[in-house]
Amino acid sequence: MDEFELEDNLEFILQSIQELIEDQGENNPFGEVNQNELLANLVNYDQDNLMPDVSVEDVVNGKDVQGIPWEKMLFPRDQYREMKMKGYKNYQNLSYAREDALQQDCKQVERDGPYYDFQYNTRRARLSIVHFQLRNLVWATTKHDVYTVHNQSMTHWSSLNQISTELINGDDCIIPKQRGHGSQSVSMVQFTTMAVDNDLLVVGGFHGELICKRLEDDGIVFSTRVTDDENAITNSLEIYQDPNGSRRLVVANNDCSVRIFDTKYFDLLNHYVFPWSVNSVSVNPDGTLFAVLGDHEDGLVVDPKCGKPIGKVRGHLDYSFSSAWHPDGNILATGSQDTTCRLWDIRNLSQSLAVLGGRLGSIRCIKFSSDGRFL
Structure with a gap:
């Protein structure tokens, strides 16, 4: 060093x-x-x-x-x-008295043993996050394969051979292999979020860029700017299967939009507009519901076939940035800048099942374990 x-x-x-x-x-x-x-x-x-x-x-x-x-x-x-x-000092968009408004609601949780045991720490896998509200810039698909962003480089780190390999360089002029279907070249991309599923890596950028790469192939299969709006940052990406078994990509942007693409030709299938910037979209296990959260205290449960809200979650006191579905599909967890995570029964959204207080700051990322026992 x-x-x-x-x-x-x-x-x-x-x-x-x-x-x-x-x-x-x-x-x-x-x-x-x-x-x-x-x-x-x-x-x-x-x-x-x-x-x-x-x-x-x-x-x-x-x-x-x-x-x-x-x-x-x-x-x-x-x-x-x-x-x-x-x-x-926790960042807030809305004014509220956290102690008075939330302390009594928060469920008291006892700390038990550690969920993870320390195994190894390396500085060879470099990471840089340019803004505190960015999420999903580290993604592990196996215990040996980790995807990270360092400066303008999207890289794959293998813990087996201790090698970091650049997959996408945002400073380059990125020319997609696939033409048509809205595909266009992009350059000078500053990465804001990503998702990886099997052979597909998708990356978003500050100016509405969307870059898609098949991991077994060289080059970029698809790239575009999903919007020309000045407030275009790509906030979240999720790859999922719809009820028919087709693989889809849902993209959330600051232009108040949620877009759904197919992952074969990357056609834009649906474009839904909401009243506020969309910070996060998560998909329930069977692909029939979206949780849509953004620059508002309330969140929406949306039908992905038509984009219409079928329910609303009310209780957070500030903007929300993350959500996750329990593997059984009945429980939704939402995380907010008010430093709490709320649990909701999707069958009755009249009030949250529980309020979990964060240890320090905003809740910007939530995941359930695959068996649903841990959050």
């Missing part, structure tokens, strides 16, 4: 320290810390202790799971984390 890579990995910590020092003034817990001196101290740290990977054995021997040399930071991880959490 060279000096520049080390600086890149630790820059966010140093910036956070500086912010905490300024916020706390003379009462800051770190004492007089010179940022340049601290950075130089870290860069000169024993290179043998800055290996790009961290194993279980390394952690047992005292190494930090992220490989951060806290002993050179003049304070421990726990102290840094405590101060960072105290200074954290």
